[in-house]
Amino acid sequence: MEHPLEAAPAPQEIPLTSCPGTEVETLQHHMAQCVADLEAVKEALLACPDDPELLEAKQLLEESLEGAQEDARLPDDGTLIQKDGSCSASPSLPQAATPPPAPLPHAPRVAGRGAPNNARINPRSRYAQEEPDFGDLAQAYPYLRPFLVPRGTGRPSLNFRDPRACVALTRALLARDHGLRWDLPPGHLAPPVTGRANYVHWVQDLLALSAPEGGEVCGLDVGTGANLIYPLLGAALAGWRFVGVDVSRAALRAARRLLDANTGVARRVTLRRVPMQPEQRAFFHGMEAAPEGPREEGDGGGGERGAASGGAWEEVSAGDAAGGGILSAALRAGEAFAFCMCNPPFFESLDEAGRNPATAFGGTPLEMVYPGGEAAFVLSMLADSCTLRSHIHWFTTMVGKKSTLRALRGALARAGARVVRTTEFAQGRTSRWGVAWSWAAPAAAAAAPLRAPAGRGAAAALDPARRRHMRPVRTEASAVLRALCEAARGSGRVLREVDPQAFSLTVEVGGGGGGLGGGVAAGAKRPREAPTSGPGDDRGPHPALARFQVFQQARGEQTVAASLEGASVGGDFAELVSAMWAALDGL
Incomplete structure (x- = not known):
């Protein structure tokens, strides 16, 4: 990265107040879980000896175990030599609740796809x-x-x-x-x-x-x-x-x-x-x-x-x-x-x-x-x-x-x-x-695996507890924005704002009627605050809003992000996003 921001304290200065038990016990727990997970990975490799994810997990677990043993200076006779040089007998390692650092697993790569030199x-x-x-x-x-x-x-x-x-x-x-x-x-x-x-x-x-x-x-x-x-x-x-x-x-x-x-x-x-x-x-x-040079331009005196x-x-x-x-x-x-x-x-x-x-x-x-x-x-x-x-x-x-x-x-x-x-x-x-x-x-x-990639459109079950969802689309950004606007109008919900320059739109999460509704074209932009309530206003509380943003990843390849603003997460937001995703399936 680019630059330093602070000098480092010695490792022993890192607070241990959140660590249950002593430093020795923490390292023992860490090593025990490494050993257990390493055995499980080795067993899985017997069935799939060339699986790249398992091989990577094995390498990382071995390095983690080696690093922990080196840090604890654990010799072969089971004596644990602590940082101050004192020794204590190392009991049999317990099965720990603390998982080791683990790589994030991904779905196996499809055979015949991908660049061979970029496999990782x-x-x-x-x-x-x-x-x-x-x-x-x-x-x-x-x-x-x-x-x-x-x-x-x-x-x-x-x-x-x-x-x-x-x-x-x-x-x-x-x-x-x-x-x-x-x-x-x-x-x-x-x-x-x-x-x-x-x-x-x-x-x-x-x-x-x-x-x-x-x-x-x-x-x-x-x-x-x-x-x-x-x-x-x-x-x-x-x-x-x-x-x-x-x-x-x-x-x-x-x-x-x-x-x-x-x-x-x-x-x-x-x-x-x-x-x-x-x-x-x-x-x-x-x-x-x-210090890019003797002194940056404008960095004399007060800067x-x-x-x-x-x-x-x-x-x-x-x-x-x-x-x-x-x-x-x-x-x-x-x-x-x-x-x-x-x-x-x-x-x-x-x-x-x-x-x-x-x-x-x-x-x-x-x-x-x-x-x-x-x-x-x-x-x-x-x-x-x-x-x-x-x-x-x-x-x-x-x-x-x-x-x-x-x-x-x-x-x-x-x-x-x-x-x-x-x-x-x-x-x-x-x-x-x-x-x-x-x-x-x-x-x-x-140590949790990543959730499997969501399927397409309404067939994909969306987690109602999440406030943000994303999906890729292979078409031009303008076509994506048009489809999202049409889906919002068709859902009967209030279309609050469309910003064609930012490729975004904002929709009320609750049921439809009123607002801008079907009268908004993809080229129109309306102030987001217009339909909200204020002092002396009897229109009720501020509604929850869903914002849909189109981002270009490459030419002809977009990512659509849906995020919930305000209120608590619920099934209405997931239902709206599913409807919007379904509208993108035909693009």
Whole structure:
């Protein structure tokens, strides 16, 4: 990710108040469940030795068990050597109620489909089903042509050692597949689209397991950077709202230019600047702003604050923030999010970053370096989550080192985290890992499989307890919006608002009559508040509203999100959504 926000405490500083029993007992429980689950997976592999999901689960469980044993320093004679060097006899390991970090299972891939080199990409992703043809892509986007590398008679490759090639590829993929206009100032981190989309889809999987109450999903991007990749993809792929946070004014200026170039996304993204943590400022020799150079333009003296930033972003002062930690400094008091995303700085020093042979995706010092490196960053993030608890439903981060993955798993076990999920973001020879934990999700979410993908239209049984539903549609966005409007009119419900620019409509969930009804055309926009009640109004309480939003995932491929606003969830909302989905079946 892009930049650090706080120095890391030592692992032993993470509070253990939520952990039942001692640290030793927690680790024993964790290892016992790993052993039990590993045996079950091995037994299943006897029947299906080549099943990729079982093989991945086996690998992750073995790594989790190895990491826990290493953390506890458990030798072969059964003696448990604790952190202070004292020894105690290790009793036989009990069967624990605490599940280990588990990969999210998916439906098996259909034989003969998918790209062979992308077999471990999230099945939601379009990139799981096809490998890029850089030659064809360069035909459509000529700025890629200088970076093509011939490969005999096969498809050309790309010169991934050139940072300009990585920027050009990201620009082309975002334009072709997501309808986004994108560019990047020289020197900043160029994100690989396929890996970042993989992360977004995994968060979708997590929210399908457990999500906070409320209609719209809003996420926090910790270190949004100049590339703004997670808010752009999250809004385009899933329709989420985002608060993108950064310490660097240069990064936020670049992010604001991206929002100005993508007005359809801009309304869903808020930028926010937070000050550096004292330890980070000291690490960068007391520089107040991001060290992209001797000093950023506009960062002398008092720098840009509030109105001086031209309204391009919000400023969060210490008095307004929920705390002073790596996450809490970015939240306003009382604020809550469905999830946070993070791609932490990878290196401990600029020297280490300079020695790394695979830095063609670029990066400024703030994007690449953090005192203590990646592990220190994510352990600080965990420590802050122990205070924030349910203010963020899912805490997630990407990590690039297996040692960091093991350290974070052990720290989560010591902190008493009961709901922990892990996954691997793999493509070709590059692997990253995702770690997620929640203090708010039910314990069953730690190992529960994903619900099977819903069927089409009214035949699909919708969960009446959910406030949000989504489904893909393969046709043009205008045709989708027209069909939704016709279905709303046909249902007899009140059509409150149609916004053809935002490709959205709002419908009253209750039974029909009145309102705009059938008199609204797909090109009309009416104020949402018109039919609601007010002081002295005898029209009754504010009705529950269903908002339907069309998002383009690729040309000719849309996702429709239905969310409930106001009132409690009930069968009326599921019934309305089913009717709307049925109207999309014929498209």
